[in-house]
Amino acid sequence: METRVDVELYGAQTGNCIRAAIALEEAGVRYAVRHVDLARGEQRQASFRALNPAGKVPVLVDRNDADAPLVLSQSNAIVLYAAEQSPGSLLPADDPAQRAVAFERFFFFVTDVIAPGHAAFYLKHKRMPEAAAALESRAAHRLAEAERFLERSPFVAGDRFTIADIAAFTIVNAMSATLGEPVLPNLARWLRDVAARPAVARGYRAFATDPA
Ligand SMILES: N[C@@H](CCC(=O)N[C@@H](CS)C(=O)NCC(=O)O)C(=O)O
Incomplete structure (x- = not known):
């Protein structure tokens, strides 16, 4: 049954x-x-x-x-x-400071990177390439700041995978063509590690209509 x-x-x-x-x-x-x-x-x-x-x-x-x-x-x-x-x-339950940092980084990606990235996509669609390029560049500059989150940590909010990594993954993946591995080596390494997580791979394919 x-x-x-x-x-x-x-x-x-x-x-x-x-x-x-x-x-x-x-x-x-x-x-x-x-x-x-x-x-x-x-x-x-x-x-x-x-x-x-x-x-x-x-x-x-x-x-x-x-x-x-x-x-x-x-x-x-x-x-x-x-x-x-x-x-x-997805959020450290036992460490209020780590939990707070996970929220800080989560909102960093949601408001400072994803939001301008989506607005740029909308402006492109509306045939406003200059405005779209300005927002794209803003999102890319903000994203580059995330390189320092990964200087001493495997994940964007410390030593554990959190909601902040989930917020980061889709947008970093979408922008990865413009990131440049030599320029942002920490983000490139993190992207490879996160993409290799079985649950991330399953979620990534959840709506794919063609077989994996
Ligand atoms: N802020 C919303 C945005 C939702 C959104 O814009 N969804 C898009 C797809 S990613 C959509 O449904 N587009 C179809 C449409 O606007 O007709 C969220 O994060 O869920």
């Missing part, structure tokens, strides 16, 4: 969705993938808007409490949800 999965992740093969899937994988949350075809506009259909009126992926649905299912949008809220499902797995 098939076991029921109470958590579903709606999404597509995009950085935001992959980040959410990696967090669920790393926290050991069992979930079912629900593909949303963005090219066909499924995110704008009424059935999907009933989950997220903004018409955006990812969306997580947790039916563990049958009376009050949790419907969560925002990839980074899903990352924090995953961390809470498995205390200690």
Whole structure:
């Protein structure tokens, strides 16, 4: 008999969705993938808007409490949800200082790198190449600052893998062509190590439609 999965992740093969899937994988949350075809506009259909009126992926649905299912949008809220499902797995539970640094680095990547990176993508799409290039360059400069996080640590917030590494992974991976290994050797080494984690590899492929 098939076991029921109470958590579903709606999404597509995009950085935001992959980040959410990696967090669920790393926290050991069992979930079912629900593909949303963005090219066909499924995110704008009424059935999907009933989950997220903004018409955006990812969306997580947790039916563990049958009376009050949790419907969560925002990839980074899903990352924090995953961390809470498995205390200690993605945020140090026993060291308040390390935990605070994990939050600091998490928000560094979310607000200082991912946000301008996404805004640049939007401006490119709107055919505003100069404005897009300015934001891309800002995101790249901020990202280069992360090189120092890795000078003496294997992970971006210290000696443990945390939510900060998950926030960093998708954007560093997307920008890796412009990073340049000799210029940012620590980030290049970290990217290889994180990509090799089995849970990260599974999350990365969660929405891939072609076989691995
Ligand atoms: N801040 C949101 C952004 C969500 C978002 O922009 N999702 C994109 C895919 S990465 C989307 O659904 N695009 C489809 C559309 O806008 O029609 C998050 O982190 O989840």
